[in-house]
Amino acid sequence: MEQAQPDFLVIGGGISGLACAWFLQQRGAKVRVLEAGRAGGKIQTLQQQGYLIERGPNSTLDNRPGFHRLLTELELLTERVQPSAAAKRRYVLKNGHLHPLPGGPVDFLRTPLFSWQDKLRLLAEPFISPAQQEESVADFVRRRLGQGFLDYAINPFVSGVYAGDPERLSVQAATARVYRLEAEQGSLFKGALALMRQKRSSQLETGPSGTLTSFKQGMQQLSECLRQRLATVLSEQCPVTALQPVTGGGWLVESATQQWQAKQVILACPAPQAAQLIAPWQPQVATLLGQIAYAEVASVSLAFARAQVEHALDGFGALFPRCEGVTTLGVLFPSSLFSGRAPDGKVLLTAFIGGRLHPGICQHSDEAISQQVLEDLRPLLGIRGQPEQHWVSRWPQAIPQYELGHLQRLQQAQQGLAAYPGVHWRANWSDGVSLADCVDQAAQLAERLLPA
Ligand SMILES: Cc1cc2nc3c(=O)[nH]c(=O)nc-3n(C[C@H](O)[C@H](O)[C@H](O)COP(=O)(O)OP(=O)(O)OC[C@H]3O[C@@H](n4cnc5c(N)ncnc54)[C@H](O)[C@@H]3O)c2cc1C
Secondary structure: OOOOOOOEEEEOOEHHHHHHHHHHHHOOOOEEEEOOOOOEOOOOEEEEOOEEEEOOOOOEEOOOHHHHHHHHHOOOHHHEEOOOHHHHOEEEEEOOEEEEOOOOHHHHHHOOOOOHHHHHHHHHHHHOOOOOOOOEHHHHHHHHOOHHHHHHHHHHHHHHHHOOOOOOEEHHHHOHHHHHHHHHHOOHHHHHHHHHHHHHHHOOOOOOOOOEEEEOOOOHHHHHHHHHHOHHHEEOOOOOOEEEEOOOOOEEEEOOOOEEEEOEEEEOOOHHHHHHHHOOOOHHHHHHHHOOOEEEEEEEEEEEEHHHEOOOOOOOEEEOOHHHOOOEEEEEOHHHHOOOOOOOOEEEEEEEEEOOOOOOHHHOOHHHHHHHHHHHHHHHHOEOOOOOEEEEEEEEEEEEOOEOOHHHHHHHHHHHHOOOOOEEEOOOOOOOOOHHHHHHHHHHHHHHHOOO
8 A cells, every 4th residue: 555645546647637637736736647658648749750649539639628728737838849821621522522621701602512402591591590409519410501511511520529420429429519509699699799709809828729730740749748757657558457436435456566546536548448447336337338339440540741642631530421432531631731741742641530320440451441531531632652661559439429328328428427525527528529628627527626
């Protein structure tokens, strides 16, 4: 047993767990983070031969107050890299060609991504009544905006964020901000206008709103910084094998070789692992958390000489709607997005393949995965020859899916844990999958547990 008992044991040292530990420590708490592998979780940056490759997250939107606070406290604001002006352009595939998503009303009228019927149908959107019950993202969009928007705007977005299936994702859970526009304003248009007015008048505390953020040394610079600052309270290569309530209050946590005790515990590991730890003393909660599905994804980074790729690569990347029949979900253009991602004269592409609609991708060989990606990208980007290098990363538990019933499941799980004071969760399977969401929610949890 460790000598000094921490106030909080955090199980899982991905960004959620590290951020929780940081914010709790900043509020004076004694913490310990127990991480099965190396801290950082999904954040993994590789630097090789002049390339900077992100195996997991590439960037995140700097529009959550907690995220901005973390960067300020870690003195990382000046370590950010600015995205290029082209980052705003996102391509979507239609009929074998990549088209930029419209950036304004004139582009919108001109874009071939949506038919005239799709465009005219939008005029009716403010008059459509809100739904009375939980809907899938697909049903919500079909009802309010029509099939064209589902296919060429929402489906690719859902692929990009969740690698998910819009027919199964819950609009309330997966796209909560969009859902709230309907719930609170009765219409997406009215809601979007109200948001714009609110932003103008209140200067929301969100830091620089919506800027794509990465760092000079890539995303891992953030987790490494936390890893170093928390070094004395971080145990790596330390998978937690058991969690038990202690009679009289508090929690006992075990790894294969050690035990810890604390008043409070934060589960910051993926839902299936949290379920395993909870199962011995609250099997119903474990069953609920075990029902959270995950999308499997492989990311493939490909390096080419600039001359091998015909496309201008003048954007964030391209998304491939499911109805276009391409296996790859989409591709980012990291060397166009941030400086320092590829040597001069070279380009770096990072594609994602698999997802909820194509399970099993992680069982294929690196060669098979990268060949499939190359076959898909070759005609779309005008690629000649083979990549000079490639890197394949497998993520069997890439992204948790906020599917129909997700919020209810979490609520029931929360109720099931009510009889066990001092156990909390904070991970990407509740309240947002983006890195900035994970950090923001960690800040909120710390404030709730240790109010100023
Ligand atoms: C390929 C990919 C691309 C992505 N791209 C983006 C992007 O561009 N922008 C963005 O904002 N987000 C992106 N995301 C999502 C984002 O990276 C994740 O949602 C976020 O990093 C999750 O953080 P987390 O700490 O909640 O979970 P994780 O990073 O999964 O961390 C959980 C940790 O728990 C540990 N653990 C598990 N079991 C135990 C145990 N028994 N004991 C101790 N520790 C345990 C694991 O080892 C792991 O380190 C991407 C995700 C993937 C997979």
